[in-house]
Amino acid sequence: MKQQKECAYCGYVCKKEDMYLIGDEYYCLDCVGICDNCGSIELYGDLTIVNYGRDDQRYVCSDCLNTDSFFQCRSCDEYYTSNSYWGSYLGSPICEHCSENYEVCEQCDNVFPAGELEYCSRTDEYLCIDCIRDADCSIExxxxxxxxxxxxxxxxxxxxxxxxxxxxxxxxxxxxxxxxxxxxxxxxxxxxxxxxxxxxxxxxxxxxxxxxxxxxxxxxx
Ligand SMILES: [Zn+2]
Ligand SMILES: [Zn+2]
Ligand SMILES: [Zn+2]
Ligand SMILES: [Zn+2]
Structure with missing residues (x-):
């Protein structure tokens, strides 16, 4: 008789040979997934969906997620592969999709939330507060x-x-x-x-x- 085991996560009982061993616990096929990046077997709860809703959507383990290959967008909180990186504001990354919520100062190239740049009639550019001051186009x-x-x-x-x-x-x-x-x-x-x-x-x-x-x-x- 084949040995049966209980899934340590959902309690479902099935054949031991159809289960995955993580650490020293057995889990059923429904409770585990494979990291699409490194191939390690993880509980679904420990995998993160990257590029959600896109053709290249994938599940990634937490070790892989913490590498430069992935980032979490500060605006939509979703995770993406680095090819969707657009820029960063206050040190945290923004995805291509959320770039419409931000604008780039035409002088210093820094990123600011949309609406924060001001038009400088002297240089005919949209500039951040610091560059406006430097460009001498502040009314002050x-x-x-x-x-x-x-x-x-x-x-x-x-x-x-x-x-x-x-x-x-x-x-x-x-x-x-x-x-x-x-x-x-x-x-x-x-x-x-x-x-x-x-x-x-x-x-x-x-x-x-x-x-x-x-x-x-x-x-x-
Ligand atoms: Zn299970
Ligand atoms: Zn991984
Ligand atoms: Zn985003
Ligand atoms: Zn600027």
């Missing part, structure tokens, strides 16, 4: 703090010492608010009239800036 580089007060430069000739400076507050409120337009306006004024006027923040303006001219004669204005 053009619009000064409220306390900014450069020494006055006088424009025009006046024999009665009549010089005037103006302060003009501009704001871009409500639905039409567009940070790129505010930046463009600030950049235009700064590039073309930077010697005659300067821009600064004003607490009464949430999204605009104040244009302040250096003192000029009324004629010069």
């Amino acid at each position: 580089n053009i619009v000064n703090e409220y306390s900014y007060k450069p020494s006055p430069v006088f424009f025009g000739d006046s024999n009665v010492n009549c010089f005037l400076g103006i302060e003009l507050e501009v704001d871009n409120e409500g639905d039409t608010y567009n940070p790129d337009r505010v930046y463009e306006a600030a950049e235009y004024l700064n590039d073309n009239y930077g010697d005659k006027l300067y821009l600064k923040r004003d607490s009464s303006l949430s999204r605009g800036f104040e244009i302040v001219s250096h003192p000029c004669t009324p004629e010069y204005h």
